[in-house]
Amino acid sequence: MPHTIFTIGYEQATQAALVAALTAARVQVLADIRYLPLSRRPGFSKSSLKAAVEEAGIGYRHFRHLGTPAEGRAAARRGDHAVLEAVYGGQLELPEAMAQMAELRDLALEQRVCLLCFERNAAECHRSLLIGALLADFDEVDLEPVLQA
Secondary structure, eight states: OOOEEEEEEOTTBOHHHHHHHHHHTTOOEEEEOOSSOOOSSTTOSHHHHHHHHHHTTOEEEEOGGGSOOHHHHHHHHHTOHHHHHHHHHHHHTSHHHHHHHHHHHHHHHHSOEEEEESOSSGGGSHHHHHHHHHOTTSEEEEEOOOBOO
């Protein structure tokens, strides 16, 4: 039976809606794959988000080296998926990223893990690139938190 990997983007969502979506999917570990776990959106910087998910009984892990470097984030904002893919592919070849990829895969084989980033649409985000490189044999489920009114 194939394993499942969940993904979620917090764009236009509240922290409460994100936690509710994770809880409804019975996610056990939120894997934050942002290079810089900071956000201008209230509740989504590392310490606040970690506290909220842990209060809901969900583990939190930050995988910095599986995030997108600045050049890739700029390409994503421009909608230049080809540059994002090239920059991120290079990131995943770094020894630190390779170590975190192995750690993430082991975790996802044992528990219900959800990859977190900002972009709501996983197909436009590096989440999909990471899944293609590391978890292609997993079933992918994109969670969509209720949008902020």
